[in-house]
Amino acid sequence: MKNKIIAKALVGFAVVIALVIALTSFTTIPEGHVGVKYQFGKIVDDGLKAGLEFHLPIIQNIKVVDIREQVYEFNTSAYTKDTQTVEGVDGALNYSYMSNELPYIIRNVGVDNVESKLIIPQVNSILKNAIGQYKAEELVQNRTTIQEQVEEELRESLADSGIYVHAFNIKNIDFEDSFEETIRAKVAAEQEALRKQNETVAKEEEAKQLLIAAEADAKAKLLNAEAEANAKK
Secondary structure (H helix, E strand, O other), X not given: OHHHHHHHHHHHHHXXXXXXXXXXXXXXXXXXEEEEEEEOOEEEEEEEOXXXXXXXXXXXXXXXXXXXXXXXXXXXXXXXXXXXXXXXXXXXXXXXXXXXXXXXXXXXXXXXXXXXXXXXXXXXXXXXXXXXXXXXXXXXXXXXHHHHHHHHHHHHHHHOOOEEEEEEEEEEEEEOHHHHHHHHHHHHHHHHHHHHHHHHHHXXXXXXXXXXXXXXXXXXXXXXXXXXXXXXX
8 A cells, every 4th residue: 555655656746747847848939039049058049930949958948039129228428529518318229130140149249248248339439429529509409410320320330230220319418507507598698689689670660660651641641732732723
């Protein structure tokens, strides 16, 4: 009896072990992803398609890589052409992996290192260089132009590393408080000058209209006087 109990226990244990091995021997790769199979840390397959994939427990493992469009959000500082400090430039880069270059990225860069090794250095370098070409006031006025310039340069430079740039956006530019106060004061002064200029123009136009009206009235009176004089003849 005792031997039967032990045998049943061993069978049950073996079944549990078999189930655990079976359950841990498959990895589900979702749509929009690929699988990378490792064996003892070495890549043996870098192009597993979406679906259920088998791997040997302990010996092999599968890493799931998202190949859909990614978003890298950044916040960095920079200097303008007139050495004003831009304390914060906030924005985002939308990118994805070029399918034909993905195996190279996986094997030589590592998808976990793409942002730190490829994207961040390029964004910082190109963005700061672009900002440095403009004076602070010009930077505010030409933000769209700078954004387009940086996007084009990033698209070209990152393509060499197998990264496709979908879009680049500058969401906010934050200057030092002292400079922003100077800009606000300047804008306020310009607005006040424009208001006074508009008032002057309005007054000049009003005076012009009054003069035209007076001349018209005088001309009318002259015509009436001439008409009355002719009537008396």
